Amino acid sequence: MTNHWVDLKNSDVILIMGSNAAENHPISFKWVMKAVENGGIIINVDPRFTRTSAKANIYARLRSGTDIAFLGGMIKYILDNDLIDKQYVVDYTNAANLVNKDFSFNDGLFSGFDPVKKKYDKATWSYQVDEKGIPLRDESLQNPQCAYQLLKKHYSRYDLDKVEAVTGTSKADLLKVYEAYTKTGAPGKAGTIMYAMGWTQHTVGVQNIRTMGIIQLLLGNIGVAGGGVNALRGESNVQGSTDQGLLYNVIPGYLKTPVASAQTLADYTKKFTPVTSDPKSLNWWSNTPKYMVSFLKAFYGDKAVKENDFGYAMLPKLDDGVNYSWLVLFDEMAKGKFKGFFAWGQNPACSSANANKVRQAMGNLDWMVNVNLFDNETGSFWRGPGMDPSKIKTEVFMLPCAASVEKEGSLANSGRWVQWRYKAIDPPGIALPDGEIIFELFEKIRALYEKEGGKYPDPILSTVWNYKDQTGKFNVVEIAKEMNGKYAADVTKPDGTSFKKGTQVVNFTVLTDDGTTACGNWIYSGSFTEAGNMTTRRNNEDKSGIGLYSEWSWSWPLNRRIIYNRASVDKNGEPRDKEHPVIKWDAASSKWIGDIADNAAPPLSDPKGKLPFIMQAEGYGRLFGGFTLNDGPFPEHYEPLECPVDMNPFSSQLNTPTLRIFGEKGDGNGEGKDVFLSNDGRYPYVCSTYRMPEHWQTGLMTRYNPQLIELQPQNICEISKELAKEKGIKNGDKVIMKSARGQIEAVAVVTSRYKPFVIHGKKIHQVGTTWHFGWMTPSDGGDSANLLTPTAGDPNTFIPESKAFMVNIERKG
Amino acid sequence: MASSAILFDSxxxxxxxxxxxxxxxxxxxxxEKTANSGSNQNPPALSPLTRTIIRFNETDVDDTNKIIWTFLKDSCRHCVTPxxxxYANEVCNVSDAVRITDYGAVVYTANSAKVKDLGDACPYGVPKQExxxxxxxxxxxxxxxxxxxxKPACVTACPPNALEFxxxxxxxxLAKERLAKIKDRYPDAHLHDDYEDVSVIYLxxxxxxxxxxLVCADHGKIRTVSRRDFLKQIKLARRITNMLNV
Incomplete structure (x- = not known):
């Protein structure tokens, strides 16, 4: 979230699209309802009428996988009717920036496409610059090569007729949504978006979100109270784990993972430190060397010195251009490419797309360690449906771990609030907190290296592992301190202040690249200073008047509650929304008051003023952007890998051109376990998988709970009354859902909440099911819906496309 | 101690x-061991093990592609004059089966076991026995x-503050204030007409x-009469309705 949960109450229009917040983020509705009490409205766009839709002022249905067409139509509506927040767009976005003359877009392809490699050369996705390297701008927005005009040209193709034909949303409903949402372009009005997996789990997932980012910039909705682009995280600490480098492509604090082509620290900083010559741009990532060196100092301590590049060589490196994400890992596992697997706090036998492939792949392992609260379909895959235990060699170890209330530590919510949580009770039996398991595991591995040597033991032997407290026991507080960072040497500053080695730093603004500071995660710097652990704060007084609650817990970065808040003020530092001021420039003290301002520099009209989008090298919010994305600088509608149509009216590209096809090359449909079938009469219905409030993820924590299984005892297949009639299915019947990859059983819920769509003049049905169930329990609950989903991922994130694929349904028996 | 009440704000x-x-x-x-019968409503009805449920109801609105999907929290209404x-006192001559506490809560004692068919006396089909x-x-x-x-457990737990106590x-x-506030958006909004007789107020x-x-007897056997009409109809109704001033 750029904003945070409480801030939803400041919104004038809440668009809930790509999420089902009432069901899957029920607490969010505490704040959504406050917005409604304050006169705000809810718009919900979803293929299915949900519990969220039931609360919405405006509901519109769209076919799953067509969000870019829907939102592209909104961009056209904004531009055709000149509804942009002009001052914001000109001053704070790259609308005026002139784009490379060689940039082009033709028939679904951007310039630089290599059809053999299915990759883009992104050289032309760039700005025209002056002799100093500063982007050229035309603030009249008339230059045909400026981002604004290119945007206008691109989305001029998204007319209502085409959008209706693709999405299945009626023109009347499209206009109703466009009209209501775009009212937030007026200064002082704020619109927000609540999205989740309904946007990410597509082969155009990142571009779905980019489209909304563009809309929010055009309407001046970023940086303001009640605005922003807000991802609702699906688990309570997913934000925290991402912050700590859970994904393969980033290390803690979203620093880039080192790659093989950057063998030295100098190579790394050159490759990953963006530059700007514009004095008005702060270009925050120019601090990359300070954060990286401080990270290395935290990692290797006294073994990290200038002479050895602070130990940079010891960090593991990715091979350039190789993808190490989930789908790829399991694809490699299926090919027998690795021997061991830690399934830590997860249940891939049920949670992973194309779960049959995953279950089979696990049989190729020598060993698996299953770290979880209970045994699950993953740890017991060898005795699952269709498995022959006598033929599976994989040895499975179960390590029971502590549940959330059985351990202490921090938890970062979707709104970046990092809150300390205390242990309520001891874990049962031999179960341990995850941190303690990792701690002991590393101690054992290091002891083996110490004793037996081995290839290149240096990284293991040099790693700082001081997480014991005075009692000699692992203490998670030590990790929290390391994340904040400390002085790694006695330091005297030019102003005469001095700090002893070991003193906690005040925040990341004092980190350096000379080895005198150590910091495990720069964005958490400021969370545990000499004043103590800020995440334990529990002052629930709101001094801001807009619900910032700045002394409750701590939020990264620097306790800033609304990111890009410098965009909420005019060039003189005056709040543009007088009712909900986020920050304000106080000329008398030459300081910002309110939220922690996104940087301390004076307002933009001051000669020393800075542009608000500090994380972009050029300082502007990017209408034309996606410079580092694999699939294009403007979002473009492409169909899901499995879709009910054989044409795309926007171009001759049916699917996103940079899509990776898994499976053996054959007829282009993938093969074997990765087979997919589009526009195929055998699988005529669009399907989504989703969650419901009564269960949690793969159901491991809820299916065993009699209280919750009572509420939703079996998996369901929701279908429209029209489809039920066609198929002779009655409410409550058992049905078989089948895809090209697998099948499951579920109870039919026949409902008016699904209706057939008319797509290019043809009737198309959509159905849905939850992915909460698995074969272990309950016995009549049904197996995982991921047996149906395809091995297809977004070209950037590789998140699987589980929201749009094709199935068939038959009544059982 | 003043009588208490719960507001259910739909x-x-x-x-x-x-x-x-x-x-x-x-x-x-x-x-309860439940099965899905094609609905989110589970358990399907109140029972000796289940004192409150959310009832789900879909209504098609002509052919405009729109539907109304309502949610209702069903449980004892805690009648002011139950x-x-x-029925227990006057019809079955069982004393101290039903108590009205200082807070206005209607509670059943062990003596209620001696009452036959207590559920038949309730306009909402609430009392259940194993x-x-x-x-x-x-x-x-x-x-x-x-x-x-x-506060009651349900009120404390409710995330969107749909329950107030x-x-x-x-x-x-508060119910009247809320009604005035939502009337623009929901022209059919109203306080359920029994609100003067009960302590669970439905907005x-x-x-x-x-x-x-709104009347919920056994699952699948939904009564469609008003509280007033129901009370007029029940067995030996005369004596009760006189008492209840219906």
Whole structure:
């Protein structure tokens, strides 16, 4: 979230699209309802009428996988009717920036496409610059090569007729949504978006979100109270784990993972430190060397010195251009490419797309360690449906771990609030907190290296592992301190202040690249200073008047509650929304008051003023952007890998051109376990998988709970009354859902909440099911819906496309 | 101690069933073995093990592609003058089966086991017993919590604040204020017409018929009469209705 949960109450229009917040983020509705009490409205766009839709002022249905067409139509509506927040767009976005003359877009392809490699050369996705390297701008927005005009040209193709034909949303409903949402372009009005997996789990997932980012910039909705682009995280600490480098492509604090082509620290900083010559741009990532060196100092301590590049060589490196994400890992596992697997706090036998492939792949392992609260379909895959235990060699170890209330530590919510949580009770039996398991595991591995040597033991032997407290026991507080960072040497500053080695730093603004500071995660710097652990704060007084609650817990970065808040003020530092001021420039003290301002520099009209989008090298919010994305600088509608149509009216590209096809090359449909079938009469219905409030993820924590299984005892297949009639299915019947990859059983819920769509003049049905169930329990609950989903991922994130694929349904028996 | 009441504000309820879980947890009620019958409503009805449920109801609106999907929290309404009390006392001659606490909560004692067919006396089909001769079970308004300064478990658990608890006169005032506030958005919004007779006040966004008619007896056997008409009809009704001034 750029904003945070409480801030939803400041919104004038809440668009809930790509999420089902009432069901899957029920607490969010505490704040959504406050917005409604304050006169705000809810718009919900979803293929299915949900519990969220039931609360919405405006509901519109769209076919799953067509969000870019829907939102592209909104961009056209904004531009055709000149509804942009002009001052914001000109001053704070790259609308005026002139784009490379060689940039082009033709028939679904951007310039630089290599059809053999299915990759883009992104050289032309760039700005025209002056002799100093500063982007050229035309603030009249008339230059045909400026981002604004290119945007206008691109989305001029998204007319209502085409959008209706693709999405299945009626023109009347499209206009109703466009009209209501775009009212937030007026200064002082704020619109927000609540999205989740309904946007990410597509082969155009990142571009779905980019489209909304563009809309929010055009309407001046970023940086303001009640605005922003807000991802609702699906688990309570997913934000925290991402912050700590859970994904393969980033290390803690979203620093880039080192790659093989950057063998030295100098190579790394050159490759990953963006530059700007514009004095008005702060270009925050120019601090990359300070954060990286401080990270290395935290990692290797006294073994990290200038002479050895602070130990940079010891960090593991990715091979350039190789993808190490989930789908790829399991694809490699299926090919027998690795021997061991830690399934830590997860249940891939049920949670992973194309779960049959995953279950089979696990049989190729020598060993698996299953770290979880209970045994699950993953740890017991060898005795699952269709498995022959006598033929599976994989040895499975179960390590029971502590549940959330059985351990202490921090938890970062979707709104970046990092809150300390205390242990309520001891874990049962031999179960341990995850941190303690990792701690002991590393101690054992290091002891083996110490004793037996081995290839290149240096990284293991040099790693700082001081997480014991005075009692000699692992203490998670030590990790929290390391994340904040400390002085790694006695330091005297030019102003005469001095700090002893070991003193906690005040925040990341004092980190350096000379080895005198150590910091495990720069964005958490400021969370545990000499004043103590800020995440334990529990002052629930709101001094801001807009619900910032700045002394409750701590939020990264620097306790800033609304990111890009410098965009909420005019060039003189005056709040543009007088009712909900986020920050304000106080000329008398030459300081910002309110939220922690996104940087301390004076307002933009001051000669020393800075542009608000500090994380972009050029300082502007990017209408034309996606410079580092694999699939294009403007979002473009492409169909899901499995879709009910054989044409795309926007171009001759049916699917996103940079899509990776898994499976053996054959007829282009993938093969074997990765087979997919589009526009195929055998699988005529669009399907989504989703969650419901009564269960949690793969159901491991809820299916065993009699209280919750009572509420939703079996998996369901929701279908429209029209489809039920066609198929002779009655409410409550058992049905078989089948895809090209697998099948499951579920109870039919026949409902008016699904209706057939008319797509290019043809009737198309959509159905849905939850992915909460698995074969272990309950016995009549049904197996995982991921047996149906395809091995297809977004070209950037590789998140699987589980929201749009094709199935068939038959009544059982 | 003033009479208390609960407001159910259907404009805020998201049917997350947090109230159902909180109720069962606080009362330490056993769980039911359920099956899905093609609905989110589960358990399907009130039972000796289930004191509150969220009822789901879909209504098609002509052919405009729109539907109304309502959620209703069903449980004891805690009548100001409970027909179940009158029935136990006057019809069955069982004293102290039904008590009205200082807080206005209607609770059943062990003596209720001696009452036959108590459910028939309730316009809402609330009292349930495991078998004939067992005490009746229903919502107690968490009188054990409220007498200790806490709110009922369902109210405390409700994420969108669709449930409010307080002195009855204040809750009725709040209900009227909320009604005025949502009337623009929901032209059919109303306080259910029995609100003067009960302590669970329903603020409803849509017409009564979109809520399984609000009267909920056994699953699949939904009564469609008003409280007043119901009370006029029940067996030996004369004596009770005189008492209840219907």
């Amino acid at each position: 404009s805020k309820c998201t049917a997350c069933k947090g109230c159902q879980v909180a109720c069962k947890t606080w009362n330490q009620d056993k769980f 027909p179940c009390e009158a 078998k004939p001769g067992a005490p009746y079970v229903k919502c107690t308004m968490c009188f054990d919590r409220i007498s200790n300064g806490l 307080g002195p009855r006169d204040e809750i009725i005032k 409803l966004t849509h017409k009564n018929e979109t809520y399984q008619n």
